[in-house]
Amino acid sequence: MIECKNLVKIYRTGDNETRALDDVSFSIADGEFVAIMGPSGSGKSTLMHMLGALDTPTSGKYFLDGKDVSKLSDDALATIRMKKIGFVFQSFNLLPRTSVLRNVMLPLIYEKVPRHEREVRAGKSLEAVGLPKNRWHHLSNQISGGQMQRVAIARALVNEPSLILADEPTGNLDTKTGEFVLQTFRKLNEEKKHTIVLITHEEEVAAWAQRTIFIRDGKIISDKKNS
Amino acid sequence: MLLQDTIFETYSAIVSNKVRTGLTILGIVIGIASVIVMVAIGNGAKQQIEENIQSIGSNLLMVRGGAQRSPGSFVRGAAGSDESLVMSDVEAIEGLDSVASVAPLSSGNYQVIGNGNNTRTSINGVTQEYSEVRNVEVEQGSFITEQQQDRLAKVAVLGPDVIEALYGEGTDAGEVVGNKVRINGIDFTVIGTTVSKGGTGFNSSDDVVYIPLSTYQQYFQGDKYLSMINIKIADQDEMESAETEIENLLLAEHGIANASSADFSIMNQGDIVETASSVTDTLTILLGAVAGISLVVGGIGIMNMMLTTVTERTREIGLRKAIGAKGADISAQFLFESATLTFIGGIVGIVLGVVVSWVVENFFGTTTMVSNFSILLSFGVSALIGIVFGYYPARRASKLNPIQALRYE
Structure with missing residues (x-):
């Protein structure tokens, strides 16, 4: 359960003041698949950083599973990210020269999960995204782009997060592979009831979600269910 | 982060850049080895001079003519001149x-x-x-x-x-x-x-x-x-x-x-040994200091490499922070890496130093004496260098903002 109340984020560079988020309020229920859409500079990345507990708002409140995370310290935010959030990035951000399995296990290292359990959980995640087992011990730079992104999704799943945040997950992929990745998200949402927030600037991508929040100039312009 | 994971991360970081790691470690190896060899040569000289003096004869007093010291002055007339x-x-x-x-x-x-x-x-x-x-x-x-x-x-x-x-x-x-x-x-x-x-x-x-x-x-x-x-x-x-x-x-x-x-002066053997020892002690300190400088230069090499590594791995650090690594996890990882480099350099340097001291003694005829103290000291210093020169890069890595680090190209 995500609840944002009057989120404001102001960036200051010298005398200039940029209102990246201007009084944004909305909520997302557990198990929803939501797209946040907007052109570049609309504030959608800033919003993603708030939702992902990478940054805190200038004012306003953000509740994640009923806990206010808008005023936490850096280390406390790191703990929130470790336990409740899974990230999928546009450029995958896998560790190079490292096996697929180890990449997926990476978040569990910081959670001090014992080695054996890590492998079991990473295996489950990889099965959930449908990556063939014969690829698990490949190095991350020896697989295709679509497979890389699915490995990244498996990594986002492995800590059983309350929220999966995907930032332009299809931006570096061709249309067909992109659709396959989006299919994976939809499947995870429908079958495993994961809460997914997808950030994108493309309407076709946003259409895969159940609901689209459109923002521009830091304000919500529209918030509607996709038909 | 568990210790075994820190060790594994360090291992993969070191093997993924063998040449650079090797050259950096070489700086420490040379530093440590030269400290050990120089101090061994200094101690060897001291030991030899002491043996020479002992060989003059035991329980010995020597009276020299005309070598009186004028009060308040350290200038002496030449021995036997009067x-x-x-x-x-x-x-x-x-x-x-x-x-x-x-x-x-x-x-x-x-x-x-x-x-x-x-x-x-x-x-x-x-x-x-x-x-x-x-x-x-x-x-x-x-x-x-x-x-x-x-x-x-x-x-x-x-x-x-x-x-x-x-x-x-x-x-x-x-x-x-x-x-x-x-x-x-x-x-x-x-x-x-x-x-x-x-x-x-x-x-x-x-x-x-x-x-x-x-x-x-x-x-x-x-x-x-x-x-x-x-x-x-x-x-x-x-x-x-x-x-x-x-x-x-x-x-x-x-x-x-x-x-x-x-109009005479009396010396006993203790005085001679003391004088000679203070000379060789100064020599040892001088040699050790010169070698110590090379150790510090080696340490700067470590810092340089760690800073490069941190810059190269900025995105990786951003990712690790995004998936839940705390500042302490990141700095521990880099500190462990630099300490490992100097630790390896220390071990190799000690072995090399002992071998070179042996070669100097057996092929160049200069007495050397490798002391446990100089081994312990240089080992301690190398570990300290790893931590001191690794601290700044590690701190820099841990302070990286994950959002900016992830955007870093």
């Missing part, structure tokens, strides 16, 4: 209970010709007591006797370095005895040779010719003064009281009331 010690002083000292034996000496440098070769060496006019007091051992033939002293005999005992200079290396000492050598234009018969004491450099006790004191005074010196009186004290524990006793005796003999205007 003519003040005479045979009656020797006899007076012999009368003391604490004295075991007394060996007077007069010496100078003269040319020695023998077997068609010539060498310039120290000619020591001595009595038979000298061999006992100064631990001079005869290898072949005999030492100067009392009769030869009384008869002003023209006989000589040659040190091994002199034999080598005149008769060539590896000459059997037995062949030399009975030969004639010409010293300052006077023929002498060789009656004996001495065992090598292994002294090196100036004042070597091997590069010497002994002749009777009376002969020396008659034909070389032309007067009755002595350069030095060597005194063997009966009991080691009585060294200090004997020194005072002899000083008072000589002051009385020479009719001097004030000890500060004495």
Whole structure:
């Protein structure tokens, strides 16, 4: 359960003041698949950083599973990210020269999960995204782009997060592979009831979600269910 | 983050950049090895000098003529420059209970010709007591006797370095005895040779010719003064009281009331060892400091590499932070990495240092002494360098903002 109340984020560079988020309020229920859409500079990345507990708002409140995370310290935010959030990035951000399995296990290292359990959980995640087992011990730079992104999704799943945040997950992929990745998200949402927030600037991508929040100039312009 | 994960991360970081890691470690290896070798050479020199001094003879007091120190000044006249010690002083000292034996000496440098070769060496006019007091051992033939002293005999005992200079290396000492050598234009018969004491450099006790004191005074010196009186004290524990006793005796003999205007000076072996030790200690510190600088330079190499690594891996650090790594996890990872580099460098450096010290000792003839202290010290210093020079890069990594780090190209 995500609840944002009057989120404001102001960036200051010298005398200039940029209102990246201007009084944004909305909520997302557990198990929803939501797209946040907007052109570049609309504030959608800033919003993603708030939702992902990478940054805190200038004012306003953000509740994640009923806990206010808008005023936490850096280390406390790191703990929130470790336990409740899974990230999928546009450029995958896998560790190079490292096996697929180890990449997926990476978040569990910081959670001090014992080695054996890590492998079991990473295996489950990889099965959930449908990556063939014969690829698990490949190095991350020896697989295709679509497979890389699915490995990244498996990594986002492995800590059983309350929220999966995907930032332009299809931006570096061709249309067909992109659709396959989006299919994976939809499947995870429908079958495993994961809460997914997808950030994108493309309407076709946003259409895969159940609901689209459109923002521009830091304000919500529209918030509607996709038909 | 569990320790085993930190170790694994460090391992993969190190093997993923073998050349750079190797070169960086090399800096530490050279630093550590040179500290160990330099300190070993310094300690070796100290040990050798101390051994040389011990070989002069134990329980030894040496009285030199005319070397008084003016009050408040450290400037001394050249030893033996004043003519003040005479045979009656020797006899007076012999009368003391604490004295075991007394060996007077007069010496100078003269040319020695023998077997068609010539060498310039120290000619020591001595009595038979000298061999006992100064631990001079005869290898072949005999030492100067009392009769030869009384008869002003023209006989000589040659040190091994002199034999080598005149008769060539590896000459059997037995062949030399009975030969004639010409010293300052006077023929002498060789009656004996001495065992090598292994002294090196100036004042070597091997590069010497002994002749009777009376002969020396008659034909070389032309007067009755002595350069030095060597005194063997009966009991080691009585060294200090004997020194005072002899000083008072000589002051009385020479009719001097004030000890500060004495026309002689007394040295004991402890003073000599102390002086030589302080010289070699300074040498060790100097060598160690020079080597220490290279260790610091090696440490800067580590810091440089770690900063490069942090910059290169900015996105990775951003990712790790995004998926839940805390600042402490990140800094521990980089600190562990730099400490591992210096740890490996330390071990390899110690091995190399010990090997080089051994090579120096066995192939270059310089005594070295690798001390456990220098090993422990350099190991400690290398670990410290890893932490000190790794701290700044690690801190920089841990302070990276995950949002900016993820965007870093």
